[in-house]
Amino acid sequence: MQTAKPLLRxxxxxxxxxxxxxxxxxxxxxxxxxxxxxxxxxGCGKSTLMRLVAGFETPDSGRxxxxxxxxxxxxxxxxxxNMMFQSYALFPHMSVAQNIAFGLExxxxxxxxxxxxxxxxxxxxxxxxxxxxxxxxLSGGQKQRVALARALVKNxxxxxxxxxxxxxxxxxxxxxxxxxxxxxxxxxxxxxxVTHDQDEAMxxxxxxxxxxxxxxxxxxxxxxxxxxxxxxxxxxxxxxxNFFEGRVLQFMPGGVSIQTRQGLELEAACREPPPLxxxxxxxVRPEHVRLGSVGIFATNGGAGEIVDxxxxxxxxxxxxxxxxxxxxxxxxxxxxxxxxxxxxxxxxVSFAPESARALLR
Ligand code: ADP
Numbered sequence: 001m002q003t004a005k006p007l008l009r010x011x012x013x014x015x016x017x018x019x020x021x022x023x024x025x026x027x028x029x030x031x032x033x034x035x036x037x038x039x040x041x042x043g044c045g046k047s048t049l050m051r052l053v054a055g056f057e058t059p060d061s062g063r064x065x066x067x068x069x070x071x072x073x074x075x076x077x078x079x080x081x082n083m084m085f086q087s088y089a090l091f092p093h094m095s096v097a098q099n100i101a102f103g104l105e106x107x108x109x110x111x112x113x114x115x116x117x118x119x120x121x122x123x124x125x126x127x128x129x130x131x132x133x134x135x136x137x138l139s140g141g142q143k144q145r146v147a148l149a150r151a152l153v154k155n156x157x158x159x160x161x162x163x164x165x166x167x168x169x170x171x172x173x174x175x176x177x178x179x180x181x182x183x184x185x186x187x188x189x190x191x192x193x194v195t196h197d198q199d200e201a202m203x204x205x206x207x208x209x210x211x212x213x214x215x216x217x218x219x220x221x222x223x224x225x226x227x228x229x230x231x232x233x234x235x236x237x238x239x240x241x242n243f244f245e246g247r248v249l250q251f252m253p254g255g256v257s258i259q260t261r262q263g264l265e266l267e268a269a270c271r272e273p274p275p276l277x278x279x280x281x282x283x284v285r286p287e288h289v290r291l292g293s294v295g296i297f298a299t300n301g302g303a304g305e306i307v308d309x310x311x312x313x314x315x316x317x318x319x320x321x322x323x324x325x326x327x328x329x330x331x332x333x334x335x336x337x338x339x340x341x342x343x344x345x346x347x348x349v350s351f352a353p354e355s356a357r358a359l360l361r
């Protein structure tokens with residue numbers, strides 16, 4: 001695969017605080033003009049990675065390059081990088097326009113240039129008529145726009161956003177996701193967003209890194225990460241999934257069959273099949289689980305009973321208890337033609353081997 005020269009290159013970064021390892025040997029390339037998400041549970045090292053890129057901290061070892069230049073030990077204000085904080089950190093005694101102008105004034109730019117640039121930024125974030133307001137006269141969503149305008153006014157190569165939507169209510173969060181994506185495209189600045197919300201990352205990111213315990217488990221486009229998770233952690237963190245644990249019983253073309261402790265024999269795709277007898281986990285997404293009164297695929301499933309049914313946003317989700325004791329989630333768009341299964345119904349659950357992944361770790 002051809003790899004263009006990255007905008008940002010992280011090389012073997014490690015960082016500890018006292019005895020706590022926050023990052024361990026993390027390497028990552030981010031090309032220009034990307035909306036990149038760092039996704040992972042609380043405490044996995046996302047903020048530490050951001051702070052190293054922004055220059056608020058230095059790594060114990062490893063290097064950071066921006067446009068091919070080593071910036072590992074460059075102070076924050078000399079990096080063409082800006083950060084938007086979760087709290088927005090607006091100056092309360094200054095107007096919106098003054099807040100946005102602040103960085104340019106620090107650089108001693110000409111007043112006329114500053115005024116023009118501030119007006120451009122206000123237009124960009126759709127706040128054209130609010131330049132004279134103070135932050136306490138703005139809604140949460142408007143404050144966020146000002147914070148974005150302030151972070152972008154100096155045209156950084158890279159904008160870091162720490163949980164940018166956390167302070168907004170659910171509806172506004174959804175609208176703002178699309179605005180952020182548009183802003184990224186219009187400015188051409190690369191965005192790196194830190195989030196613990198997998199939905200947010202799936203919607204906004206062109207690519208994402210899924211982190212765990214100070215390391216990156218997988219990097220890829222959201223769809224690729226969802227459909228071909230590299231680890232059990234990724235499969236479980238990005239979207240809902242069903243897990244079956246067992247040992248490798250046989251090799252199949254492009255995959256393996258496993259036997260679970262409960263006695264199910266299941267087949268799944270596997271990139272690099274491990275030796276027979278190895279313990280693996282199969283992950284299969286709920287939308288790939290088929291329900292029927294007879295097996296749609298002759299093997300790869302089992303009989304069970306519907307325990308719960310939930311209807312949400314056009315999809316039905318069923319929870320099924322298999323005779324083996326395993327609980328399984330199945331999801332289907334609820335069209336009129338679709339079959340409906342009530343609680344207590346006996347069903348046969350199955351999935352196509354190629355829709356499931358056998359994971360080694
Ligand atoms: P995240 O942003 O994913 O929640 P952090 O990068 O904030 O994770 O933290 C990673 C790990 O490093 C955690 O165990 C956290 O407690 C620890 N940590 C982060 N900052 C400090 C600090 N200044 N002092 C001590 N420990 C820290």
